[in-house]
Amino acid sequence: MKRELSHDEAFALLDAAAMDALEGSERDAVLAHAAQCETCGPELASVRETFAQLAFAAPKAVELDATAQERIHSRLMDRVAAGSRAKVVSPLGPVPSSPLPPMPMSMTQERRIVNSLAWRRAEWIAAAASVLLVVSIGMLAAIMRDRETVHDALQAELARSAGTRTTTDSLRTLVASRDSMIAGLIGRDVTVMSLTSAGAKAPFAKMFWDTSRNTWTLAAHNLPELKTGRTYQLWLVTKTAKISAGVFAPTNGEAIVRATYPLPKDSLEAIAVTEEPAGGVPQPTGAIIIAGK
DSSP: OOOOOHHHHHHHHHHHHHOOOOOOOHHHHHHHHHOOOOOOOHHHHHHHHHHHHHHHHHSSOOOOOOHHHHHHHHHHHHHHHHHHHHHHOOOOOOOOOSSSOOOOHHHHHHHHHHHHHHHHHHHHHHHHHHHHHHHHHHHHHHHHHHHHHHHHHHHHHHHHHHHHHHHHHHHHHHHHHHHHHHHHHHOOOOOEEEEESSTTEEEEEEEETTEEEEEEEEEEOOOOOOTTTTEEEEEEEEOEEEEEEOOOEBBBBBBBEEEEEEOOOGEEEEEEEEEETTOOSSOOOSOOOHHHH
16 A cells, blocks of 8 residues: 655655655655645756756766665654644644645745745755865865876986986097097097106106197106196197197096197197196296107
8 A cells, every 4th residue: 555645744755755765655655746746746856957967067976875865764754753743733622533624825835835945955055065065175186196296207207317318418528528539549640759758667658649630639657746736737849939738637647638739740849748836837947747859
């Protein structure tokens, strides 16, 4: 036998029916009442439309399990019971033995129902908006975390790339310098000169002069360690001048000095290395360490 609901009971369960949170005979009873009630029928359709719009706007639909359905049903039935108790009035006379025929709703009752519908819909919309806000904040936090992760990874990759580029540039510069030095030692237009001095462990050097490129490469050995404030200075001696080709300090007695200076081949008379004050001097003043003609 189907259960019949009063208008207040059916009206209180419209939200649960719109969410498909009712079961069996109770759901059928609410739908049967709404089908023939001028108030509950449109309201059920309106609530269903509101829930459909909220479900479409939410990032992910949420299904109600049995526990959630029972909780919603219990809360709604408590609201119905509370409303029924509020309407009870102490009898002033005998209670009629037969129910009175339903009276048409007054304008005040209709307004009360409309206000109730509006407040209930506002409550559902506010609750849904709160859920959407929480979900949106969670999604925003996840996006920000992902953005920071990507930013950190990009910065690390850029740092690695910069380090690799610096290393590559340094190696390229070193290789170019070595290639240039090799060309200055074994080139077709290279003239080799020896610089010597007296003594068993006396210093000596080889000077490689690339006349086509005007480059000078001195490779010196067994040079004495310099005192503080002193330096070695390389000189190109011509018939008319003594030209400085740079200053240098040896490491463990070894030194390689490179210079670029255009000089006519037939004008060079000698090459010499002297010990001078730090920074060098315009003309040689110190003792000659090694020399060659």
